Amino acid sequence: MTGSPTKTHIAERVRGVSMPMRDGVRLLADVYGDVSGRLPVILERTPYGKCWTDPSERVAAQGSAPSREAIAQHYVDAGFIYVIQDCRGTGESEGVFDKYVQEAEDGADTLAFLLAAGWCDGRIAMVGHSYGASVQVSVAGLGTRQLAAIVADCGGFSDAFTSGIRQGGAFDQKQATWVITQAARDLERAGDHEGAARLRAEPLRDWLLRGPWVAGHTPLSDIAPLRQANLSRFWQSGEASPFWRRPGLFVDHDRGPLRDLPCLHVSSWHDTSLRSTIENFTGSTGPGVPGTAMIIGTWCHAARYTSRSGDVDFGDAALPEIGLGASLIDLRTHWIKDRLARHPLDGSAVRYFEMGGQSGTRGTDGAIAYGGRWRNADSWPPRDGIRLDLVVDGGRLLTGAAARSEVARPFVSDPNDPVPTLGGAINSGAPVMQGGMFDQTSVFPFALSSDGSEAVTHRHDMLMIISEPFEQDLCLCGDVSAELYVSSDVPDADICIKLVDCYPDGGPCLNLTDGILRLRYREGYEAPVLLSPGVPVRATIEANPTAALVRAGHRLRLDIAGSNFPHFDINPQTGGPQGVPGARQRGQITIHSGPDYPSRLNLVIRPLES
Secondary structure (H helix, E strand, O other), X not given: OOOOOEEOOOOEEEEEEEEEOOOOOEEEEEEXXXXXXXXXXXXXXXXXXXXXXXXXXXXXXXXXXXXXXXXXXXXXHOOOEEEEEEOOOOOOOOOOOOOOOOHHHHHHHHHHHHHHOOOEEEEEEEEEEOHHHHHHHHHHOOOOOOOOEEEEEOOXXXXXXXXXXXXXXXXXXXXXXXXXXXXXXXXXXXXXXXXXXXXXXXXXXXXXXXXXXXOOOOOOOOOOHHHHHHHHHHHHOOOXXXXXXXXXXXXOOOOOOOOOOOEEEEEEOOOOOHHHHHHHHHHHOOOOOOOOEEEEEOOXXXXXXXXXXXXEEOOHHHOXXXXXXXXXXXXXXXXXXXXXXXXOOOOOOEEEEEEOOOOOOEOOXXXXXXXXXXXXXXXXXXXXXXXXXXXXXXXXXXXXXXXXXXXXXXXXXXXXXXXXXXXEOOOOOOOOOOOEEOEHHHOOOOEXXXXXXXXXXXXXXXXXXXXXXXXXXXXXXXXXXXXXXXXXXXXXXXXXXXEEEEOOOOOOEEEEEEEEEEHHHOOOOOOOOOOOOOOOEEEEEEEXXXXXXXXXXXXXXXXXXXXXXXXEOOOOOOOOOOOOOXXXXXXXXXXXXXXXXXXXXXXXXXXXXX
């Protein structure tokens, strides 16, 4: 260890501890606590600067997140030494930042350094939110025995190709908005305030609309070439390949690297980490794992200090301090202490927030009362979940009936005029998109047909398929997908689905979940297959899982479109290579239903309570 302990007003700290990596690069960390003895260590690794505090640490009624020193004091008071390290190429650490893929080896080398330190008692737990969760899953995915526990909070890839960087073959453009934010921060730290202001003033949505960001076709230009190169690599790698099977981007759950490691997985219904979180949880549960658990809330990424998400207020119960009985920092500290002491799990393995149930009226602050409550389960999905299929019959979703006749419903998909994003599972989207739940009628108005059986919209670029009002409450609690028979007059197109909870009598229509599939990948991601004009094909579009109480009298609506922009990149619909600027063409997409084309919506529900 370099440096000498210096007393602060809050906890002992050794600043700038230099930790050598296997290639000679040195990463810098601050160490808080009493290093005169031997104690368990809590390690956090961040690309944002070790003096900066993640906004996820903010709790209800606090105006801002606590300081780094206050967080350190919390862990020190709990009996730990707390280590916060700048990731390679960030903060005070040496090297070049290579997003995600550098963290497995650097994490392993950091653990080895700490285990050799005289003040570590051999037990190390990792914590961190978002990218700070990715670094944990990266090193845990190696199957290392050096870790005692991890708390992967709203991050950490199971498979970045299918969730987090790409989804359904499309590119998640939060990766681009994140890079812009971080490049501006880099310029600020370098003292180039004018350059940072210029970058932040760029019309980001216009740049995204123009298409993939590659050299000569990007707002980053020569300002941040390394950031741009990293982004372009993800954007242009459209097919499944060894590129995506590396530590940091992929966990081989068949090998079981997480099964002997206690893990607390945290996510939200409105977070891009949701699918990976669930996959990592199911991949880390086993008979030998003491205390692996999962929490799924309603917040938008770091904003769990509020019960509001988008247009919707879920009520005070959605706040961890109220609904879970403690803040996330208290919950994870208690969980880590129990895991190190090898205590059995206190309570259910899964705690998830079931959304919905309230009036849907707007309060004086404009928020829609949607409500909900926390539920417990031993697994995900809950063991009592059952499948419910709703059959597409033209413009209707039928329960317990077959489609009566063949219906072909076309709509237009124009890459130069894409269907706008309105909510969903979105991180780091500012300033061009916001995650959460919104009243869809503000952008996607509709009316019922004269007999009340179909949804009618003036939009030519989407379809709405709607159920009859449900006669009793419906409790969604698991995967959501649509099996659709699709044809098009262009060789490639996207199918975007959105599941919407529609209140009766002109009430709000609220998005529950959404998904996307680039149709060239309908038969698999390794070998794309283009469409033949006018020939229907079967495609399964997976949406994120959800849990919601759809009240009796409500309807479910399935919205289908050819784009969801700017959440996902624009498909030029030419069948050309991914992530390369070029020509675009307008297309017509047709959804087929009927006895020969059994399109349907697949849900998981749990039985109603008696």
